[in-house]
Amino acid sequence: MAQDKKLVESITPMDTDFAQWYTDVVKKADLVDYSSVKGCMIYRPYGYAIWENIRSILDRKFKETGHENVYMPLFIPESLLNKEKDHVEGFAPEVAWVTHGGSEPLAERLCVRPTSETLFCEHYAGIVKSWRDLPKLYNQWCSVVRWEKNTRPFLRTREFLWQEGHTLHATAEEAEEETIRMLNLYADFCEQELAMPVVRGPKTESDKFAGAVSTYAIEAIMHDGKALQAGTSHYFGDGFARAFGIQYTDKNNTLRYPHQTSWGVSTRIIGGIIMTHGDDSGLVLPPAVAPIQLVIIPVAQHKEGVLEKAAELRDRLKAAGFRVRLDDSDNTAGWKYAEYEMKGVPVRLEIGPRDIESGQCVLVSRHDRKKDFVPLDGLEKAVADKLEEVRLGLWKKAYENRERRTRACTTTEEIKASLAEQGDGFIKAMWCGSEECEDRIKEMTGVGSRCIPFAQEKISDRCVCCGAPARHMVLWAKAY
């Protein structure tokens, strides 16, 4: 009976069907619900809390680096969207349009922002006049709409939450510096807080953001070996400034175009967290963003003094600054273990009559189920240590997965063979720099270019595709 139930309620094993595993976890961990509009999801409290934690960490980092938050309108007039040619061509196919106000047709239709470069530019044109007005370091937290055909929770939705930074600088050097600064800020956030290793580097020409001079990305590898772009940072040069007429007068009384950047991270990164750390028991959350960092499960809670002691520990740990939940519902302890494992709570604390008698409790880490018996004296320190242990444990696991899935190839045949034998992952291979080869490699092997890592290695002298002298080592992979 218990066995049957387990079968019915368990999630699909990851190595049986990773896509199905992902959908199961997202639903069963109660992160989201579907809404009546395709591709628009409801963030349930537990899922939204993860985003809130991501947001508060990033927001603090943005402010530490001098950025200010603003809020731009939801709508962009068609004429405004059309001002920068590459930009509109990139986004036009997937924008949603508002054509009526009430029952009256609008004189000019409005698009629901797919990104806000044009709005920021229009505004900057109005407020920037002098070198004294620069730099402008703005960010906004909002949602954007891109009318995708295929949708998946977090990974590809029609409306998604994100932040978009838009900055304006006097010189190209300053703007380029900002582009890299924010890329590194994202990368550090992923690696340190999310325990998700990333590779940093520029995108190839064909893969750049619509209207950008250069686009940089951080790329992570998921459990199944497919790549996910966890964040991007773009350098625009003065192209948008010219298109939108943003000019300032410099110290020599010369009229100049400023240089611009934009950078963003979206709720997609939650999909990345799930696919990086999750396992067959469900979600595994890094402590920094886990809505519940530690769950207290009282054992034999009907026995005298157990709930009281559990509540006391909860209060102590709360006071110490941890996000703690005490589950005193009448489900059995075993049920609760499974439930919070599904939800990815990084550390579980068990406390029962025997523990109370001996002045200890049990701390169990989610990712490896390692049990530690720790004295109640000094529990705060033990919990802090355990959470740190989890963070490092997650990092190690994710890092090893990436390393195991990263290999160098020198021919397209080798790439094909490698994918067939070892499965998906990062392929390091040399590239001549031509778009033809990039396309051919995609066509022949199925992997696309992810980025040109800053950390270059010389795999060989020749392009993996055409054999011409190589210019870069590119990281190739199938991508989400």
Next chain:
RNA sequence: CGGGGUGUGGCUCAGUUCGGUAGAGCGCUUGGUUCGGGACCAAGAGGCCGGAAGUUCAAAUCUUCUCACUCCGACCA
């Protein structure tokens, strides 16, 4: 956009072949027994079968259209 799968109480699904007026398990409510890895007994509540139109005396079941979810592929950050 192309191909496959699925929509039936909150959840997982049976029932559709061959039309006859809706079932099971879990969950929920109440009471009792349990309690260190998804407990058990008893009683109870809860569904016009994704939506629309059609065929029929009669539709979850047949026909047409449509919507959503999901997987694979193409496209796309």
